Amino acid sequence: MAKSKHETLLKTxxxxxGLDEITNGGFPKGRPVxxxxxxxxxxxxxxxxxxxxxxxxxxxxxxxxxxxxSSKDLVExxxxxxxxxxxxxxxxxLRIDHVRIERSEIEETGExxxxxxxxxxxxxxxxxxxxxxxxxxxxxxFSGMGNMALLRSEIRxxxxxxxxxxxxxxxxxxxxxxxxxxxxxxxxxxxxxxxxDFRVIEQIATRRLRIVKYRGSTHGTNEYPFLIDExxxxxxxxTSLKLDYKSPxxxxxxxxxxxxxxxxxxxxxxxxxxxxTGSAGTSxxxxxxxxxxxxxxxxxxxxxxxxxxxxxxxxxxxxxxGINFKKAIQSKLLHIHASRPSLQGLEMHLMVLNRLLTxxxxxxxxxxxxxxxxxxxxxxxxxxxxxxxxxxxxxxQINALFTSLTNDxxxxxDNPTVDLVSSLADTxxxxxxxxxxxxxxxxxxxxxxxxxxHSNNQQDFTITAKGIHFSTxxxx
Amino acid sequence: xxxxxxxxxxxxxxxxxxxxxxxMSSKSMAAIENIKLLxxxxxxxxxxxxxxxIFKNPKLASEQxxxxxxxxxxxxxxPQKTLVGTLSDTKKVLKALGITIE
Numbered sequence: 001m002a003k004s005k006h007e008t009l010l011k012t013x014x015x016x017x018g019l020d021e022i023t024n025g026g027f028p029k030g031r032p033v034x035x036x037x038x039x040x041x042x043x044x045x046x047x048x049x050x051x052x053x054x055x056x057x058x059x060x061x062x063x064x065x066x067x068x069x070s071s072k073d074l075v076e077x078x079x080x081x082x083x084x085x086x087x088x089x090x091x092x093x094l095r096i097d098h099v100r101i102e103r104s105e106i107e108e109t110g111e112x113x114x115x116x117x118x119x120x121x122x123x124x125x126x127x128x129x130x131x132x133x134x135x136x137x138x139x140x141x142f143s144g145m146g147n148m149a150l151l152r153s154e155i156r157x158x159x160x161x162x163x164x165x166x167x168x169x170x171x172x173x174x175x176x177x178x179x180x181x182x183x184x185x186x187x188x189x190x191x192x193x194x195x196x197d198f199r200v201i202e203q204i205a206t207r208r209l210r211i212v213k214y215r216g217s218t219h220g221t222n223e224y225p226f227l228i229d230e231x232x233x234x235x236x237x238x239t240s241l242k243l244d245y246k247s248p249x250x251x252x253x254x255x256x257x258x259x260x261x262x263x264x265x266x267x268x269x270x271x272x273x274x275x276x277t278g279s280a281g282t283s284x285x286x287x288x289x290x291x292x293x294x295x296x297x298x299x300x301x302x303x304x305x306x307x308x309x310x311x312x313x314x315x316x317x318x319x320x321x322g323i324n325f326k327k328a329i330q331s332k333l334l335h336i337h338a339s340r341p342s343l344q345g346l347e348m349h350l351m352v353l354n355r356l357l358t359x360x361x362x363x364x365x366x367x368x369x370x371x372x373x374x375x376x377x378x379x380x381x382x383x384x385x386x387x388x389x390x391x392x393x394x395x396x397q398i399n400a401l402f403t404s405l406t407n408d409x410x411x412x413x414d415n416p417t418v419d420l421v422s423s424l425a426d427t428x429x430x431x432x433x434x435x436x437x438x439x440x441x442x443x444x445x446x447x448x449x450x451x452x453x454h455s456n457n458q459q460d461f462t463i464t465a466k467g468i469h470f471s472t473x474x475x476x
Numbered sequence: 477x478x479x480x481x482x483x484x485x486x487x488x489x490x491x492x493x494x495x496x497x498x499x500m501s502s503k504s505m506a507a508i509e510n511i512k513l514l515x516x517x518x519x520x521x522x523x524x525x526x527x528x529x530i531f532k533n534p535k536l537a538s539e540q541x542x543x544x545x546x547x548x549x550x551x552x553x554x555p556q557k558t559l560v561g562t563l564s565d566t567k568k569v570l571k572a573l574g575i576t577i578e
Contacts, residue, residue: 097538099541099543100541101541101543102541102558105555105556105557105558106544106557106558106559106560107557107558107559107560107568107569107571107572108560108561108565108568109548109559109560109561109562109563109564109565109568109569109572110503110506110507110510110561110562110563110564110565111503111506111561111562111564112503112544112545112546112547112560112561112562113498113501113503113544113545114543114544114545115498115501115530115545116496116498116530116537116542116543116544116545116547117543117544119498119530119531119534119537119545120534120537120538120542120543122534123534123535123537123538124538141543
């Protein structure tokens with residue numbers, strides 16, 4: 001996987017989506033990698049996925065040496081993730097060796113070594129020609145044994161054995177109080193160390209991954225969020241996507257003829273992103289609903305993320321202004337996904353979105369409102385997620401529309417999401433509801449529209465039983 | 477054996493022992509020597525000892541859950557015990573094997 005003269009270290013793809021991007025190609029080939037983290041952070045799964053994907057995707061047989069779970073438990077636990085250990089074992093691509101140590105049955109009667117473990121491991125590797133090895137969790141060996149110095153030197157020997165053998169190995173270790181692992185395994189594994197973290201911030205659980213050390217290779221240094229779902233672990237390398245998506249020239253309608261006319265191209269570009277900002281009660285959702293309905297009229301699948309209203313309420317409310325969502329839902333063109341932003345962590349939202357994107361393959365996605373997401377993370381996290389989200393939508397050639405709530409009265413955007421999204425969005429429409437001559441007047445202003453001219457007039461509108469109606473004629 | 481045990485040997489039932497060694501390593505040799513001495517001195521006729529080289533039978537190592545070498549497995553009488561190391565600590569060995577010397 002060496003890409004250039006400078007990157008001479010050979011890499012082994014990890015099989016964990018997103019991780020190869022961060023590590024510039026994967027783990028160091030033929031070297032041990034230490035994965036550490038506290039209990040329940042996903043170490044075993046991480047290791048198992050590395051092994052299974054190695055077999056299924058890269059044809060590299062693997063050995064799983066388990067010091068904790070029995071081979072039966074492992075088979076059961078990973079069945080739900082679609083990892084068929086039994087089949088792979090039958091195909092001689094996988095060996096599971098459960099190293100069971102019954103402390104109560106063991107008596108130390110003199111000097112000993114771990115030669116038996118070496119022999120077992122060597123036998124397992126040679127019997128299937130393994131290229132990948134997992135040792136989960138080797139520190140179990142230490143508990144209850146008297147001769148720590150001996151075990152340490154044996155572990156050191158084990159790591160140099162693995163290197164000599166040329167297998168890419170994952171060694172898992174439980175996080176210690178003052179060190180990365182309880183037994184200081186990081187001293188022996190000097191090539192690549194990855195830290196997994198599971199923490200709860202403001203009642204929301206998030207998983208994070210960080211590459212602590214990667215000798216001889218460049219790597220991302222951030223903390224990357226990762227997800228565990230039915231497909232295993234995926235890491236979100238939030239900043240590594242490139243700006244190389246295609247840009248169609250086809251024009252689509254915003255759902256309002258009068259608004260379309262305000263753009264010189266008589267509409268907006270397909271697969272472009274539109275941002276609608278405005279304070280509370282400025283009809284952002286209604287505009288979004290028009291947009292959704294026009295997509296359904298084009299017989300294009302539409303996915304509507306509602307973070308404030310339930311699907312039922314949204315359907316009822318839109319019906320009163322003549323926007324019939326019911327029909328669109330029945331014809332399976334419209335899918336409304338409602339959830340409270342605080343219900344899940346940020347990554348979970350992104351994951352649900354990604355999953356729905358693959359399942360439904362929508363041509364149009366609406367997120368109403370995107371500003372709700374800011375309540376569930378700090379602004380840099382939300383920012384990174386939004387960039388990722390927009391790129392995903394762009395790459396899939398999806399028409400995107402986001403609404404965002406802004407505070408009243410402030411001329412500058414004190415809301416960081418608006419700042420960020422407005423610079424990323426291709427079209428930005430600002431809605432206001434201001435008092436003029438003892439009357440509240442709704443109006444719309446196109447702030448920007450990339451790649452086309454647009455009206456610079458503020459256009460007043462009213463909400464009628466047939467939706468938005470523009471009261472002043474549009475001029476170009 | 478560093479210290480010779482004296483007195484009458486008491487064993488409950490026949491001992492079934494399996495010693496797993498790794499080749500001709502010094503630790504393996506020491507364990508073999510120690511267990512043979514013990515058998516000759518105290519356990520004549522009441523012990524069944526098998527010495528297995530896991531280098532030659534690597535599969536057995538995993539089947540019998542051998543991690544440390546050398547390892548002496550006491551199969552019978554129950555409960556099973558695993559004595560790891562060179563078996564040079566005679567007191568511990570005797571105790572673990574359930575042998576009392578009066």
